[in-house]
Amino acid sequence: MxxxxxxxxxxxxxxxxxxxxxxxxxxxxxxxxxxxxxxxxxxxxxxxxxxxxxxxxxxxxxxxxxxxxxxTIEGVQGKEAQALKAAWIDLDVVQCGYCQSAQLMAACALLKQKPNPTDADIDAAMSNIVCRCGTYPRVRAAIHQAAKRRPA
Ligand code: FES
Ligand code: FES
The missing domain is CATH 3.10.20.30 (Beta-grasp domain)
Known part of the structure; x- marks a missing residue:
């Protein structure tokens, strides 16, 4: 054990x-x-x-x-996670939802490392490359929104 x-x-x-x-x-x-x-x-x-x-x-x-x-997605906390979850809901990012736990976890790690990421930073950091629903533009927009609205 x-x-x-x-x-x-x-x-x-x-x-x-x-x-x-x-x-x-x-x-x-x-x-x-x-x-x-x-x-x-x-x-x-x-x-x-x-x-x-x-x-x-x-x-x-x-x-x-x-x-x-x-x-894991069940336990992720903190201001980045809170801001991202709010932005995800606000911008209606999710479609089928299958890839979204991973998208949020990757986005959360990115915002902790780079509080105001550029589009290039986002594209480089987001590890989920098979969103069959094609939510990438909304994922990117939600990360930008979370970066702007995250509490100091
Ligand atoms: S399931 Fe781990 S990278 Fe695809
Ligand atoms: S939301 Fe369906 S696979 Fe990404």
Missing amino acids: TSLNINGRAVAVHAEPDMPLLWVLRCELGLTGTKFGCGVGICGACTVHLDGKASLSCQTLMAGLQTQKIT
Whole structure:
């Protein structure tokens, strides 16, 4: 059994060291807000934060995670997350919703690193490249809005 820090809580998990974090989150812990897309590190649908950095959970093995803070869409907090969720609703970003957890997690990590990102910053940072609904223009607009309206 291994203890992980997930969403601010110590959580005991049974998974083997070579199990990808995505499967631990979804299948062992029931945190299904993080999505399976490609499973090979291309699509970005599985994005979570490791010590605040946007990371692909399908490419992150259990081994070595004991010292990192893992944050998923279920536990993400703070002024960036609040501002982004408000902008997402305000601009009606979501269509089917499948990719949106990952979009929000990537956007949140970006705003923490770059409080006023340019379009180029957004395009470089957003890891989700397979939004089949094509929400990219609204994702970008919502990130700009969140950057402007985020509390100081
Ligand atoms: S499911 Fe992880 S990058 Fe596609
Ligand atoms: S909102 Fe449907 S895949 Fe992105």
